[in-house]
Amino acid sequence: MTGLTTPARTPDAPGDPGARGALDAPVTPGAARPTTPEHLDAVARRAATAAELIAARPDAERAAWLDAVADALDAARDDLVPIADAETRLGTARLTGEVARTTGQLRLFAEVVRDGGWREIVIDHADPAAVPPRPELRRMLVAVGPVAVYSASNFPFAFSVAGGDTASALAAGCPVVVKAHSGHPLLSDATAAVVSAALKTAGAPDGTFALVHGRGAGERLVAHPAIRAAGFTGSLSGGRALFDLASGRPDPIPFHGELGSVNPVVVTRAAVAARGAGLAAGLAASFTLGSGQFCTKPGVVFVPAGAGFEALVAESVAGASAGPLLTDRIQAAFPLGLARLADDPAVEVVASGRPSDGAPTPVVLATDASEIAKRPSALLEECFGPMTLLARYRGDDDLLAALRAVGGSLTATLHAEPDDDVSTLVPVLASVAGRVLFDGWPTGVAVTWSQHHGGPWPASTSAHTSVGATAIRRFLRPVAYQDAPERLLPPVLRDAALAGVPRRVDGVAVV
Structure with a gap:
């Protein structure tokens, strides 16, 4: 199952109007009565x-x-x-x-x-x-x-x-x-x-x-x-x-x-040259999906400087719109969080979507990767809503320094071509995220046996x-029983119950 991603966040933590909280706000008329x-x-x-x-x-x-x-x-x-x-x-x-x-x-x-x-x-x-x-x-x-x-x-x-x-x-x-x-x-x-x-x-x-x-x-x-x-x-x-x-x-x-998670995405120069328009359309769809209220939203996208990707994104985002946000408080908090980032002297607005009554307008901002490396806490604050930040990098060293400053995320994504040498990049992405995606977008979490949805702090x-x-x-939690009589073992650990149960016996896996 994909397309329905992770959890939710609303701004109801005290003193943090832009946060995605699960601590409730004061009770309002019509709200449920607090449990005594x-x-x-x-x-x-x-x-x-x-x-x-x-x-x-x-x-x-x-x-x-x-x-x-x-x-x-x-x-x-x-x-x-x-x-x-x-x-x-x-x-x-x-x-x-x-x-x-x-x-x-x-x-x-x-x-x-x-x-x-x-x-x-x-x-x-x-x-x-x-x-x-x-x-x-x-x-x-x-x-x-x-x-x-x-x-x-x-x-x-x-x-x-x-x-x-x-x-x-x-x-x-x-x-x-x-x-x-x-x-x-x-x-x-x-x-x-x-x-x-x-x-x-x-x-x-x-x-x-x-x-x-x-x-x-x-x-x-x-x-x-x-x-x-x-x-x-x-x-x-x-x-x-x-x-x-x-x-x-x-x-x-x-x-x-x-x-919190900003879910970094890296796009190589060869990927932009080969399929830039498709990548721009995919990004626009991903960061506006669910009006940008997925915790796997691509919040920062590292793009090669001078490759023309910003213009492609602006073209794709021009027709994009968002629906109303989950609550009035989230709706009010989004422009405040967006303004804090857009007003930073190192940040510029490069694209805006189509306005819609009662809903926020999708926005794409841009900065330099070197600025993120220097001031990650200022530039990578998670903004719950339809916005993303492009970060221009000018070489591998520039990119790797910025990625290492991102901090823990739920996902990290790489868009590269078969001839790209990304052998040093993949381990860095794996070090900052719990799930590494290749040529896809993170807004979709399959509910499977192998899925991992987590990541280093603060993810x-x-x-x-x-x-x-x-x-x-x-x-x-684990419990070990040492020299326990058969009759005193939990039923599932007794010899008669073990047939057909996956287990390891004397170091050998038994299925």
């Missing part, structure tokens, strides 16, 4: 009880829960999409596709659970003749316990209440408490009702899933002693605030945050992905 501390405590405690019950259930049951939620969401699609459209302005076609992505990833995680490889079972039999003597060890991954999930704004289905974090945590065997996003509270409630009913009908324990509202609830949730990990998609400032709360607990917990706080099958690893 007492109710949140009860929800978290029920989740802790559910964690023990889920651990005793067979994997097949948990896989069936995920399938049941997917089926229920598909059945409720025509009721949920109009609510989502009213709250997010994303349109029926886009939202209908996003429901399909959401249910697809739920079913993917059902497959992951049934496969069994996610447990990473490793067995070393005892060897008394070894020096020193080796005991029997059986190791596997187990659920960490209740997980807090923070919804994103720009994907109100796929990265929200029933999104990838929820799906992967439930697949791991972790109860989930979702903090609803303030940008779509009614949809959050409606989706949560569908999920809760499906889980109950499928036989999941009470406390397996719950929803809370409000910024205060979000802060208390990550600090609650029953919560053992958190998944977040949003702004750097909002995510860092929650990350600090998670780390500052008496018992710190893992905080898996997907934060994420985690070494693990938030999209794809291995997203389950975020909510697992």
